[in-house]
Amino acid sequence: xxxxxxxxxxxxxxxxxxxxxxxxxxxxxxxxxxxxxxxxxxxxxxxxxxxxxxxxxxxxxxxxxxxxxxxxxxxxxxxxxxxxxxxxxxxxxxxxxxxxxxxxxxxxxxxxxxxxxxxxxxxxxxxxxxxxxxxxxxxxxxxxxxxxxxxxxxxxxxxxxxxxxxxxxxxxxxxxxxxxxxxxxxxxxxxxxxxxxxxxxxxxxxxxxxxxxxxxxxxx
Numbered sequence: 001x002x003x004x005x006x007x008x009x010x011x012x013x014x015x016x017x018x019x020x021x022x023x024x025x026x027x028x029x030x031x032x033x034x035x036x037x038x039x040x041x042x043x044x045x046x047x048x049x050x051x052x053x054x055x056x057x058x059x060x061x062x063x064x065x066x067x068x069x070x071x072x073x074x075x076x077x078x079x080x081x082x083x084x085x086x087x088x089x090x091x092x093x094x095x096x097x098x099x100x101x102x103x104x105x106x107x108x109x110x111x112x113x114x115x116x117x118x119x120x121x122x123x124x125x126x127x128x129x130x131x132x133x134x135x136x137x138x139x140x141x142x143x144x145x146x147x148x149x150x151x152x153x154x155x156x157x158x159x160x161x162x163x164x165x166x167x168x169x170x171x172x173x174x175x176x177x178x179x180x181x182x183x184x185x186x187x188x189x190x191x192x193x194x195x196x197x198x199x200x201x202x203x204x205x206x207x208x209x210x211x212x213x214x215x216x217x218x219x220x
Contacts, residue, residue, distance in 0.1 A: 004216050004218065007026065007028060007218055008220070011023070011027065011218060015171040016167075016168060017167065019167075020195055021189070023167035023170070023171075027184075028218055029184060029187075029215060030178075030183040030184045030185070030214070030216065030218055030219065031183035031202055031213065031214050032212065032213040032215060033051065033185045033186070033210065033212050034051070035050065036049070036051075036186055036200075037049050037052060037079075039052070040072030040073075040075060041071050041072075045071055045138075046072070047072055047160035047198065047200070048160065048186040048198070048200045049158060050158060050200070050212060051210055051211070052076060052134065053079060054209055054210050054211075055080045055083075055134065056084075056209075057083050058083065058085075059083070059085075059132075059133035060085050060086070060124075060127065060130075060131065061077070061080075061084050061087070061132070061133060061135075062086075062087050062088075062120075062135045062137075063087070063089070064120075064135070064136065065090060065136075065137065065138035066089070066094060067090060068094050068097075068098045070088070070094075070098055070101060070102065072136055073086055073102070074101065076134065076136075077107075082106055084133060086108075087107070087108045087109075087110065087129065088102060088107060088108070088109050088110070089110040089111070089112065089114060090111065091111070091112065091113045092111070108126075108127050110123050110126075114139050115145055120146060121153065121154070124154060130154075132155070132156045132157070135158065135159050135160065136160045137159065137160070137161045138161070138162040140164065141165065143162075143164070143173065144164075144172075144173055147177070148176045148177075148180070151180045156203060157202065158200065158201065158206070158210075159200070159201040159202075160198070161199050161201070162196055162198050163196070163199060164193075164196050165195055166195055170197060171219070175219055175220065177219075179220075182201040182203055182204070183215070183217065184199055184200065184201050184219065185200055185202055186198075186199070186200040187199045187200070
């Protein structure tokens with residue numbers, strides 16, 4: 001059984017190479033969620049959450065990157081009994097069917113390229129939201145520029161994110177998230193994109209409510 005230091009060394013060493021599959025093999029969860037649930041299907045839009053029924057009342061869900069695929073958004077609202085507002089964004093305007101479905105599930109849609117032409121803080125202000133319970137983010141590499149500034153200014157409980165890039169770039173993003181008080185509780189390789197990986201994080205301040213047990217922090 002490798003020691004914590006050995007695992008950290010392996011993560012760092014594999015991040016310096018361009019073999020993503022070897023990098024993923026070094027990763028380990030940093031928190032234990034007793035009830036993980038994959039929402040949004042088994043494809044690229046599916047994300048692993050931690051017991052979403054424990055979400056606060058009157059919370060805000062944020063879904064970035066839609067492309068008229070809103071199965072995640074519909075399921076998360078259904079699971080939480082529609083007690084949360086959901087705000088979604090995509091670089092293109094969604095079709096009429098998506099717009100209608102979003103309106104029926106207490107949703108608000110925004111159009112723009114995050115973070116260039118659509119600022120996340122603007123979405124928060126316009127939707128009258130103060131914090132985010134669950135943030136789903138799949139914005140084709142723009143997460144590297146958009147996420148850290150947002151997390152420094154707004155409280156988020158769970159982050160479900162597809163991170164793009166070679167191992168060094170991914171580790172850089174993982175470290176940014178970790179240093180802002182989050183622990184990774186799940187990760188899955190993307191079978192259709194070798195340099196993409198799905199990660200799920202929980203804020204250390206939300207662990208008690210979601211009954212999450214912290215483990216050794218490996219991403220530092």
